[in-house]
Amino acid sequence: MKLLVIGGGGREHAIIRKLSESPKAEKIYCAPGNGGISCDAQCVPIDAMDKEAMVAFAKAHHIDFAVVAPDDPLAAGMVDAMEEAGIPAFGPTAAAAVIESSKVFSKNLMKRYGIPTAGYEVFEDSGAAIAYIEKNNTFPVVVKADGLALGKGVIIAEDLQAAKSAVQSIMEDKIFGQSGNKIVVEEFITGPEVSVLAFTDGKTLKPMVSSKDHKRALDNDKGLNTGGMGTVSPNPYYTDEIARECMETIFLPTVAAMNKEGRPFKGCLYFGLMLTESGPKVIEYNCRFGDPETQVVLPRLKSDLLEIMLAVRNERLAETDIVWSNEAAACVVMASGGYPAKYEKGLEITGLDENGQTGGATVYHAGTKKENGKFYTSGGRVLGVTATDATLEGALKKAYSAVSGIHFEGAHYRTDIGK
Numbered sequence: 001m002k003l004l005v006i007g008g009g010g011r012e013h014a015i016i017r018k019l020s021e022s023p024k025a026e027k028i029y030c031a032p033g034n035g036g037i038s039c040d041a042q043c044v045p046i047d048a049m050d051k052e053a054m055v056a057f058a059k060a061h062h063i064d065f066a067v068v069a070p071d072d073p074l075a076a077g078m079v080d081a082m083e084e085a086g087i088p089a090f091g092p093t094a095a096a097a098v099i100e101s102s103k104v105f106s107k108n109l110m111k112r113y114g115i116p117t118a119g120y121e122v123f124e125d126s127g128a129a130i131a132y133i134e135k136n137n138t139f140p141v142v143v144k145a146d147g148l149a150l151g152k153g154v155i156i157a158e159d160l161q162a163a164k165s166a167v168q169s170i171m172e173d174k175i176f177g178q179s180g181n182k183i184v185v186e187e188f189i190t191g192p193e194v195s196v197l198a199f200t201d202g203k204t205l206k207p208m209v210s211s212k213d214h215k216r217a218l219d220n221d222k223g224l225n226t227g228g229m230g231t232v233s234p235n236p237y238y239t240d241e242i243a244r245e246c247m248e249t250i251f252l253p254t255v256a257a258m259n260k261e262g263r264p265f266k267g268c269l270y271f272g273l274m275l276t277e278s279g280p281k282v283i284e285y286n287c288r289f290g291d292p293e294t295q296v297v298l299p300r301l302k303s304d305l306l307e308i309m310l311a312v313r314n315e316r317l318a319e320t321d322i323v324w325s326n327e328a329a330a331c332v333v334m335a336s337g338g339y340p341a342k343y344e345k346g347l348e349i350t351g352l353d354e355n356g357q358t359g360g361a362t363v364y365h366a367g368t369k370k371e372n373g374k375f376y377t378s379g380g381r382v383l384g385v386t387a388t389d390a391t392l393e394g395a396l397k398k399a400y401s402a403v404s405g406i407h408f409e410g411a412h413y414r415t416d417i418g419k
């Protein structure tokens, strides 16, 4: 089969690595891809949001199956466009992707179907939002933009002043554009966070192994929120008992709810969970594989990813066996100095071989480009250095040892992933 993977980060690199293990995968294209991905797939310079160009490319190159990985093209209907053109695609339709692209939709869905989540109110008017926060007088309070905001649309306000300025900047100053036309004001809840990705074809749901992201930029969970600075799998807080509870109270009810809403979800559904004292609750849904969760989850997959994705697309997931390894995996993200705020690009990366790899670990490229055989930084998150081992300690040791041999000016990584 000829495959087209849409996207160009560490997650897409991990997906492509696993797809290329399938005996059915004859040729893999990636649009737009990146420097590291170009060592494993043929990269094509098409913007991930350009539906017309993507469909034209897929037709011209006789693509048999497309995998749409990032949130923006999913929300914009890339899967719908592919399917309408007769190209089978993995991922939710725009109608189903709304579970991520509108927090108002997902919160109302959870309320309607009794799926546990933090208490909340929706506002379309900043004055009403501030009046509510004043009256409620409970801090911290969480203020969320309704729409997509590059993972930055959540503000945890410690006091009234901070809450007022959060509402002001989202709804009036429109720092996230139209994504801030509505907001969710949410109860602050506490507990360990768990990411669970699941395959679902709208009928059957099969969770993948659990993982734990580290979202803050600096050690000890200090600094700004990022897309994710590192992950481990399995998540040590996620016991079999909690997994059973989540299946019953969250995962299956979510699939059923989307069907009842006439928005059947097919693809990878991401559950961002918080294990609170009163049980697991949903912090957020994503309509796609997590990044950098995928980098620790897929290396543990023993089954053929292409077969699973085809089964999801063809609604045959119930008949498909999915086998995982018992090993642990760890991913340490090497980021550009300054990320997630301002950072430089175009810095040479040393310590990688001609395929962008290094001994003892797998290097998933997130923000790199390759020129004349050399790799250069081209984004905030640059590399996801990933290792597996019988124990988490072993996996972390291998990953950090590989990190110590890779250099670029200003490189920043957390030293406490998995601790």
Ligand code: AMP
Residues within 6 Å of the ligand: 118, 142, 151, 153, 154, 186, 187, 188, 189, 190, 193, 215, 272, 283, 284
């Ligand atoms: P989200 O983009 O919705 O995943 O939110 C980003 C991060 O904000 C989450 O990973 C949590 O750490 C935190 N967060 C979001 N909602 C809440 C909440 N209701 N209570 C406490 N923390 C939250």
Ligand code: GLY
Residues within 6 Å of the ligand: 151, 213, 227, 228, 286, 289, 290, 291, 292, 293
């Ligand atoms: N790592 C969090 C996400 O993919 O949304």
